[in-house]
Amino acid sequence: MSEPDRPPSLTDRLKAEARRLGFDLVGVAPAVVPPGYGRFVEWLEQGREAGMGYLRRQAEARGNPRHVLEGARSVVVVGMIYGRPDPSPLGPTQGRVARYARGGDYHEILWRRLETLLAWLQAEHPGVVGRAVCDTAPLLERDFARMAGLGWIGKNTCLIDRKAGSFTVLGSLLVDVELACDSPHQANHCGTCTRCLEACPTDAFDGPYRLDARKCISYWTIEHKGPIPDGPAEGLGDWAFGCDICQDVCPWNRKAPPGREPALEPRPEWANPDLIGWLSSEPLAFARSLKGTALSRSKRAGLLRNAALILGNRRVREAVPVLIDRLGDADPVVRGASAWALGRIGSEEASEALREARDDPDPAAREAIGRAIGVIDGPR
Numbered sequence: 001m002s003e004p005d006r007p008p009s010l011t012d013r014l015k016a017e018a019r020r021l022g023f024d025l026v027g028v029a030p031a032v033v034p035p036g037y038g039r040f041v042e043w044l045e046q047g048r049e050a051g052m053g054y055l056r057r058q059a060e061a062r063g064n065p066r067h068v069l070e071g072a073r074s075v076v077v078v079g080m081i082y083g084r085p086d087p088s089p090l091g092p093t094q095g096r097v098a099r100y101a102r103g104g105d106y107h108e109i110l111w112r113r114l115e116t117l118l119a120w121l122q123a124e125h126p127g128v129v130g131r132a133v134c135d136t137a138p139l140l141e142r143d144f145a146r147m148a149g150l151g152w153i154g155k156n157t158c159l160i161d162r163k164a165g166s167f168t169v170l171g172s173l174l175v176d177v178e179l180a181c182d183s184p185h186q187a188n189h190c191g192t193c194t195r196c197l198e199a200c201p202t203d204a205f206d207g208p209y210r211l212d213a214r215k216c217i218s219y220w221t222i223e224h225k226g227p228i229p230d231g232p233a234e235g236l237g238d239w240a241f242g243c244d245i246c247q248d249v250c251p252w253n254r255k256a257p258p259g260r261e262p263a264l265e266p267r268p269e270w271a272n273p274d275l276i277g278w279l280s281s282e283p284l285a286f287a288r289s290l291k292g293t294a295l296s297r298s299k300r301a302g303l304l305r306n307a308a309l310i311l312g313n314r315r316v317r318e319a320v321p322v323l324i325d326r327l328g329d330a331d332p333v334v335r336g337a338s339a340w341a342l343g344r345i346g347s348e349e350a351s352e353a354l355r356e357a358r359d360d361p362d363p364a365a366r367e368a369i370g371r372a373i374g375v376i377d378g379p380r
């Protein structure tokens with residue numbers, strides 16, 4: 001175990017180093033049981049985590065940061081602004097990607113930067129043991145961010161800083177040395193505002209601070225593997241990956257400065273991707289192009305599934321040929337979503353292709369094809 005932090009100026013120098021490394025927000029919290037843990041457990045008990053089984057499996061670990069780092073005494077929490085203005089309006093075959101995923105993968109970027117910060121701390125204070133975390137370990141990061149004074153948790157469940165807003169990504173450095181802690185952010189500046197709750201297109205909020213992942217577009221487009229049921233599929237809107245609506249409407253984001261980290265700079269091909277382009281891409285090349293981006297979490301199958309569903313909802317006739325091609329895709333999730341979309345768009349060509357594909361070897365894809373044929377044929 002390292003010596004406690006005396007004099008406390010080590011904490012100040014650590015924070016200065018964190019800012020030099022490009023972090024916009026930095027604070028320190030004690031490595032204790034997070035106060036929001038009870039709410040998290042309640043949320044799980046209500047089944048609001050949807051298919052994110054890992055949250056349930058790791059629930060106990062989230063109750064104490066010492067499960068993440070044995071002997072942890074302090075949690076240095078950092079934030080980086082990623083918000084940038086929206087690109088031009090969407091074209092008829094384009095989809096929308098959540099802002100945080102339009103540039104390089106923030107997990108990798110923050111994690112590496114935190115490792116550098118740890119190396120700096122170890123040089124300054126030999127013997128310190130630490131662990132960098134950026135969504136890579138069971139830690140209630142938002143809760144620690146609030147404890148470290150970085151902001152409050154808004155009714156949309158995002159961490160909000162009065163100046164930086166909520167378009168910030170968070171990371172943490174757990175260390176076994178006692179650093180000078182910041183005061184927790186006690187105030188809540190949401191006031192009587194309810195914009196986020198009202199703007200959610202899928203009514204995913206059961207009330208303030210109560211997000212039901214089973215209704216959230218971000219959950220379905222990113223976390224859910226496999227076919228998306230009709231209800232959520234019809235509610236995707238333009239979102240090919242994630243959803244920003246409940247943050248876009250937040251008044252605290254209106255004057256927030258844009259992100260300044262070059263590695264998070266949006267890439268034009270990811271900001272408003274052409275969905276027909278996604279569906280037409282050569283599979284290996286497409287999968288390779290996801291490397292180093294947060295989009296890789298959905299993998300090719302998830303992204304193409306989302307693309308097909310959006311085009312189907314919009315009834316884009318121009319997409320029929322590529323959707324017919326995708327009925328022969330190696331991935332049954334892509335085949336099922338393509339069938340779903342063809343069923344909604346219709347046309348003789350679509351109907352014929354669906355009939356040819358109706359003996360699909362995968363039961364879920366076969367069912368989707370059968371239902372799509374039924375939609376085209378209509379009630380008898």
Ligand code: SF4
Nearest residue numbers: 200216217243245246
């Ligand atoms: S991310 Fe979108 S779908 Fe999810 S709660 Fe926010 S507005 Fe609703």
Ligand code: SF4
Nearest residue numbers: 154155190193196250
């Ligand atoms: S939109 Fe309003 S209620 Fe929602 S998080 Fe922002 S300030 Fe809070």
